[in-house]
Amino acid sequence: MGGSASQLPKEQLAEYQELTFLSKQEILLAHKRFNELTKDERNPPTRVPMDKILALPELKSNPFRKRICHVFSTSEVKDGSLTFEDFLDLLSAFSDSATLEIKSHYAFRIFDFDDDGTLDGGDLEKLVNCLTGDTDDTRLTQEEMRQLITNILEESDIDKDGTVNLSEFQHVISRSPDFVSSFKIVL
């Protein structure tokens, strides 16, 4: 839907504008970039595979790129492929005008590596490795990791169940003045 046509019809554009946080120029640019991903194929599919999405320069070096694709993908086989509307969802959540609630919600889902609805020790450890670099010489030592995760759970796990749930996560996020401006991807 909207991925194969070279021009976006006006009603479609208006609908996209109303349902996402993107402006008209941003939607048109997204449409152009999305089509460029499949321009070599004679029969471009509506659903673009994940490796093509990951080739976008904005996502190529992001340590969370695979998680982002998985979170926004509506594919039944969970392969991280995105339709144009999923792509717009992605850009809308990462846009300038998206609200703090939307951004914190999606940030939580991105950090939830095992998709169980809470951030437990394993999720936090994978998160730290993504943030510091996942190679042998850039990871923290076991001791430091343990100390760090204990500190995080002590700070943010308010109900003391050993995991950080969405409300606790949003509580931490709400105290940061920089989150909204750093959780941004602009084409």
Add this chain to the structure above:
Amino acid sequence: MELNEFNRNGVATAGSGYFNSEQSLRLRRPPSHASNQNASPHFDWGRSSEGGEDEDEEEPRHVRELPMPFALRKAVRQVQQMRVPVASRRARRSRALKRFSSQAKNALALVTLWRKSIHKIGGHFGGGVQSYFVFLRFLVVLNFLSSLLIAGFVLIPAIVFNSLHLNTTIPEANLTGFEVCMVYDTSPNALTVFYTYFLDLLSGTGFMEYSYMFYGYYNNTMIVTSGFSYNIPLAYLLTASFYFIFCFICIIVRMGGVWRVAVTTGGGTVGGYSMLLFTGWDYGLQGDRATKLKQNNIRYQLQVDLEEERLQLKAKSLTLLQTVGTYALRTLLNLIVLALIGGAFAGIAFATQFSQTQEAQEGIVGLLLEYLPSIVITASNFVVPLLCDQIALLEKHSPSTTIILALLRAVFLRLVSLAVLLFTLWENITCYTDRSACSPCQYNHRIYQCWETRVGQEMYKLVLFDFLTTIVKLILVDFPRRMVVDNCSWSLVQWVGREEFLVPPNVLGLVYAQTVVWTGALFCPLLPLLNTIKFVIIFYCKKISLFQNCRPAARTFRSTSSNVVFFLVLLFGWSLATTVLIYSMAELHPSYGCGPFRFSVTMWSIVPNSFQGLSPTTKEFLRYIGSQAFSIPLLLLSCVVLCYVAALASVYGNSVALLKAQLKLEGRDKQFLVKQIEELTKKQGVPKHDRDPILRDPTPMAVDPMRASFRPTQNNYS
């Protein structure tokens, strides 16, 4: 009802499986009006449009704010459109107002100076370095607005009136016996070698001295034409005072905003790790180099924070003897630091005295002599903090305490050394040592024919020298250092490494430069304009140097709390400059030979004199405002407002604590409910896979429904 129809048809896109179950889940729940819309994105399908106006204006935004996939949002919108909205005039007006305010905010954000550069700096080097550049931007805007103010009220009228040769009235004064004071010899020599122009430019003498640049050029005239009168001396004085008040208000407003942020984020150290991990990544970074830089940054920060925590734990476990020993060592080191600073002050006082009392000499030697105070100040500002840093290594404080101590010591050194310079100048002007030189004119007319211009020249030289030092340091130290480190593989060189952008010394440089400008603004009206240009050039030079030469800082620097410290230090500099201003205006006698206050007893006396010229009602009104009958009720009112605001602040603090406790209770309720449900289902003997989907997400009603989609087939709470 149309909702059931909708549910049966399902959503005709991919992934309809668990979305359907989600819809049915939502339909089963009663509409929960208690849901906090802001805390969790939760859409209530069954809600009717009783909310009326409020709901209407939120609807277009409401659909976007749902964290659902695109197809679901489309479905929700279609449902909403089936309901006829009651678009009253109030709703339309408030909606238009909201749209206008959001557009205005967007436009304002676009207009913000250097927004993209500062954001890029923050992404690569962290919040600490970014806060320096934000502070620099604030000072540029402040100086620009001040220079507009001064230009509008002092410079342009003076230029206009001088060129138009309007009918001027000069106030009468009895000047018998003061002829020797009125000598002001400024005409440059007829034969001047070319390089003297350059020397004059650097020292503010010669052709620059008798120009709009300095105080001495302005006349004490009052222009009275048909229906328009402009009192230049009064304008000069009031503009200078208003300039200070304007800067004070800007600093206080900005500091208030920064303080609010620092308070709400809890001072930084609380929640530091979670905040760093959850909000620390900048998703706008592109390219491998930027990503690696940021990852290194985060890793350094984490490692240093963890190490600081380990050190603190270790420090708590020291024995009594060790703690006593540490405190004794710290006292000794503080005394050494004080002695160093005192020595620097003595040096500056001596250098200023020497430079002022020397005869004017030609050429480079003369220039060096003129710049001697600046050279000594800059040298001490460079050497003493270096020694203090080495001493601080022995003190064994935690890293953040060390940084704050270094900042405070350097502040003390820089600003008080400036004060010593000014004090020495004032001593010479008012003949502290040699009473006879001041006999007719009440200031030392032999050395200073126009002492205000001389003070203005000193400040001008300080500003220029500071600028030159910064640029020269960048060119001669930072760039070569990077080239040596990159191309030479000796272990010593690699150990020294690339430069690290240290924020406290750079911020102090800015505060020092701004204090000098404030001190000199009364005597050199174009100084704020010069300073604007200087700070703009420094911004670009520092930015280029940062990206080319520096590596990310290994030490943490909490930007939110340090922002408050920057503004406090700036305020300290401002109060120093205000002291100078008030003393010059109220105590010292203006020069007889130059300037707009030629024949007044003090600069301030022009105000009471002009007061006589006002209309009687204005005089009465101003007298009433100055009297006790007005100021005491005003004071009482301010106290009442202060008490009210303090009470409000404590109430908000209490509600934050209450909300935190409520969050904890909610978690406990959740666990309790889970246990209850498990017991009930066990009693009834219902098999696991048939259990109601609500079990998949046994959270309180207000939390978002999307969690069900996370585990479509698992059942974590069985």
